[in-house]
Amino acid sequence: MQTREIIQDTHREPAVEGVLIEFKDVYKSYGDNKVLNGINFSINKGENLVILGKSGSGKSVTVKCLVGLTKVDSGEIIVFGKDITKLNEDGLNSVRMKIGFLFQSAALYDSMTVRQNLVFTLQHHNKKLTEAQMESYVMDALKNVGLLESIDKFPAELSGGMKKRIGLARALIIQPEIMIYDEPTGGLDTITAREIIDLISEIKIKYKTTSIIITHDLTCAKYNSDRIIVLKDGVVKTEGRFRDIENNTDEWVRSFFEK
Ligand SMILES: Nc1ncnc2c1ncn2[C@@H]1O[C@H](COP(=O)(O)OP(=O)(O)OP(=O)(O)O)[C@@H](O)[C@H]1O
Numbered sequence: 001m002q003t004r005e006i007i008q009d010t011h012r013e014p015a016v017e018g019v020l021i022e023f024k025d026v027y028k029s030y031g032d033n034k035v036l037n038g039i040n041f042s043i044n045k046g047e048n049l050v051i052l053g054k055s056g057s058g059k060s061v062t063v064k065c066l067v068g069l070t071k072v073d074s075g076e077i078i079v080f081g082k083d084i085t086k087l088n089e090d091g092l093n094s095v096r097m098k099i100g101f102l103f104q105s106a107a108l109y110d111s112m113t114v115r116q117n118l119v120f121t122l123q124h125h126n127k128k129l130t131e132a133q134m135e136s137y138v139m140d141a142l143k144n145v146g147l148l149e150s151i152d153k154f155p156a157e158l159s160g161g162m163k164k165r166i167g168l169a170r171a172l173i174i175q176p177e178i179m180i181y182d183e184p185t186g187g188l189d190t191i192t193a194r195e196i197i198d199l200i201s202e203i204k205i206k207y208k209t210t211s212i213i214i215t216h217d218l219t220c221a222k223y224n225s226d227r228i229i230v231l232k233d234g235v236v237k238t239e240g241r242f243r244d245i246e247n248n249t250d251e252w253v254r255s256f257f258e259k
Contacts, residue, residue: 026075037234053231100171
């Protein structure tokens with residue numbers, strides 16, 4: 001039987017205003033592969049939750065279920081007070097409109113400049129904006145990631161770190177309430193990774209987002225998490241703050257911290 005260890009934290013002041021996302025007994029299998037095996041966790045408004053887990057432990061599937069890209073077998077996923085497993089495509093789209101994604105690859109359109117990439121997202125999101133309003137949104141988003149000077153560049157002219165920043169600007173331009181970061185520091189050198197980590201911290205403060213961060217990078221987990229959940233065998237094996245997880249004596253949990 002799976003045991004779930006809840007690490008009590010008696011010293012922390014609650015910096016949150018209620019639950020925004022809740023997974024209740026969520027199951028998802030692909031054939032015989034039981035990926036989510038009764039997963040339970042919640043995320044408070046304004047909280048950054050890091051999901052840790054070995055490769056194939058279901059981190060991406062969890063996030064795909066959250067945005068309705070993958071249908072669960074059973075269970076509930078409450079987002080903004082609604083069970084998204086019961087929503088039709090229109091209902092799901094209106095939830096997705098409030099969620100920003102930073103994909104591992106940044107997923108920019110190569111044939112478009114940075115400006116065009118951002119305008120394209122805005123047009124898809126809000127068809128009523130004037131050109132002047134769109135330009136102002138684009139400039140603001142680029143300023144916030146420190147890349148205004150790249151506005152007329154094509155993705156091929158940008159470094160990996162710059163692409164991540166543009167990916168971030170594109171996610172933020174829709175002013176999301178929830179941000180999902182999939183391996184935000186993946187493939188970056190230590191210094192560039194640290195810049196992205198700092199940016200994620202700034203975004204939390206500036207945009208007051210609630211975030212899910214999937215990462216293997218313990219530095220990112222340390223600096224960007226209010227709380228961490230660790231997935232194993234389709235359930236939440238343990239949860240707590242970074243230092244609680246780091247000090248966990250369970251051999252399997254310790255293996256995350258051994259080089
Ligand atoms: N569409 C799919 N069809 C069949 N199996 C799938 C599908 N999507 C995911 N899986 C399986 O679900 C399991 C969990 O995959 P998932 O991508 O969530 O892992 P992960 O924890 O994000 O891994 P990584 O850290 O390597 O990205 C894997 O065994 C994977 O093969």
